Amino acid sequence: MKINYANSRINAKQIRILEKRLEPERARLIQAAKTEYLDDRASINLCCDKTMMKTVKKIIQLTQSLNPVYLVVVGIGGSNLGSIAVQEAILGKYYNQLRPKLQVLYADTVDTDAMNAVITLITPALKKRKKVILNVVSKSGSTTETIANFEVLLDVVQKYQTKYADSVVVTTNKNSKLWNLGVEKGFTVLEIPEKVGGRYSVLSPVGLYPLGLLGINISELLKGAFKMRSNCLRPLKSNPAAKLAMILYAHYKQGKTIADLFLFSNGLEGLGKWYRQLIAESLGKEFNNQNKRINTGITPIVSVGSTDLHSMVQLYLGGPCNEMTMFVDVATNKETIKVPKMNEFNELVPGIQGKSLKVIMDAILQGTLIAFKKTKRPFVTLELANKKPFMIGQFLQLMMMMTMYLGHLLDVNPFDQPNVETYKIETKRLLK
Numbered sequence: 001m002k003i004n005y006a007n008s009r010i011n012a013k014q015i016r017i018l019e020k021r022l023e024p025e026r027a028r029l030i031q032a033a034k035t036e037y038l039d040d041r042a043s044i045n046l047c048c049d050k051t052m053m054k055t056v057k058k059i060i061q062l063t064q065s066l067n068p069v070y071l072v073v074v075g076i077g078g079s080n081l082g083s084i085a086v087q088e089a090i091l092g093k094y095y096n097q098l099r100p101k102l103q104v105l106y107a108d109t110v111d112t113d114a115m116n117a118v119i120t121l122i123t124p125a126l127k128k129r130k131k132v133i134l135n136v137v138s139k140s141g142s143t144t145e146t147i148a149n150f151e152v153l154l155d156v157v158q159k160y161q162t163k164y165a166d167s168v169v170v171t172t173n174k175n176s177k178l179w180n181l182g183v184e185k186g187f188t189v190l191e192i193p194e195k196v197g198g199r200y201s202v203l204s205p206v207g208l209y210p211l212g213l214l215g216i217n218i219s220e221l222l223k224g225a226f227k228m229r230s231n232c233l234r235p236l237k238s239n240p241a242a243k244l245a246m247i248l249y250a251h252y253k254q255g256k257t258i259a260d261l262f263l264f265s266n267g268l269e270g271l272g273k274w275y276r277q278l279i280a281e282s283l284g285k286e287f288n289n290q291n292k293r294i295n296t297g298i299t300p301i302v303s304v305g306s307t308d309l310h311s312m313v314q315l316y317l318g319g320p321c322n323e324m325t326m327f328v329d330v331a332t333n334k335e336t337i338k339v340p341k342m343n344e345f346n347e348l349v350p351g352i353q354g355k356s357l358k359v360i361m362d363a364i365l366q367g368t369l370i371a372f373k374k375t376k377r378p379f380v381t382l383e384l385a386n387k388k389p390f391m392i393g394q395f396l397q398l399m400m401m402m403t404m405y406l407g408h409l410l411d412v413n414p415f416d417q418p419n420v421e422t423y424k425i426e427t428k429r430l431l432k
């Protein structure tokens with residue numbers, strides 16, 4: 001991955017001051033890397049957990065032997081955003097329409113119409129006695145939406161399959177109520193390490209099981225994450241996660257409280273939504289680490305190039321200077337598609353005839369960067385060589401470790417989400 005900080009508009013002196021502040025956090029991360037799953041930062045060790053990988057691969061093999069035609073992932077927030085992000089980045093947004101052997105559906109919020117569509121899609125397969133796999137993912141094992149959706153879907157599966165236990169894979173904390181129920185019912189259960197929080201769990205069985213089942217090379221995903229982990233533990237001068245964190249923080253302190261991830265690849269939009277949760281839940285905090293009320297947070301937003309140039313960029317370039325942008329683009333596509341040479345179109349947009357869509361996209365990106373420079377808007381660019389698992393694994397790890405460094409700079413706990421818990425408790429009270 002190539003990262004260019006040249007237009008960050010943060011000077012070397014500012015970075016040197018912040019480096020001093022970040023050093024203790026780097027030391028803590030280095031320590032966490034030696035202690036498996038004991039520390040809150042434990043998610044950085046998922047990428048080298050061979051036992052976990054072996055277990056997940058074994059379960060994937062067992063599931064594959066059933067020849068399933070649908071995989072329904074039931075989970076919300078940290079329990080499904082990572083899987084959607086990686087699936088879309090690697091297999092594309094049109095994966096299901098390309099009619100693979102195994103289609104994937106996601107059930108997150110409790111939306112009657114969306115659930116009805118899921119049921120409508122899986123029912124013909126169930127009627128034909130084909131296997132539909134339900135992968136219910138919940139760290140706590142007690143999220144209202146997830147359990148409601150799971151019950152609804154389990155009921156549908158039970159109607160058509162007398163032997164259905166092998167169709168259910170539960171991913172949760174060991175000994176959660178859901179874990180115990182899964183064991184009791186004979187479902188397959190996969191463990192999320194206690195110290196790995198929801199939004200940091202994509203490289204645990206939460207993401208690995210569904211992604212591996214869809215044929216994604218999950219070993220490569222973890223290898224990429226491991227490589228990036230090493231980079232992000234390096235001395236701060238050459239540490240990409242720390243460098244990005246310092247730039248975002250320095251801007252935040254100067255009033256640029258919005259961090260836009262501007263993805264110049266349609267398939268990466270899901271990664272944007274995953275990033276949004278990661279930043280918002282980790283850094284948006286009422287209290288600091290000394291329990292003093294600070295109401296802090298960086299507001300993450302997601303833009304997709306070039307689509308959002310026709311929607312948001314007027315604001316980004318002409319509006320208040322309150323954003324820092326991270327552009328992400330992909331150097332190579334799987335295929336090359338060229339605009340044909342049709343003379344009658346030459347007048348409409350000169351200069352595109354015979355050119356590949358990639359060349360046109362690159363010109364749009366370069367044009368955008370020039371416009372950002374001209375209006376003195378700060379940005380960095382991240383170039384992914386491709387959208388293969390190794391590269392996506394790197395990106396995930398980079399963003400997660402950047403968030404940990406940012407948590408330290410903002411003096412907040414990036415691993416809890418006390419205010420989300422409030423809504424969960426209130427909802428349960430109302431429904432009781």
Ligand code: PA5
Pocket residue numbers: 076077078079137138139140141142143146197198199200281417420
């Ligand atoms: O990151 C988090 O911790 C949250 O977004 C959770 O992932 C989300 O609330 C779902 O919780 P659970 O996995 O316990 O069902």
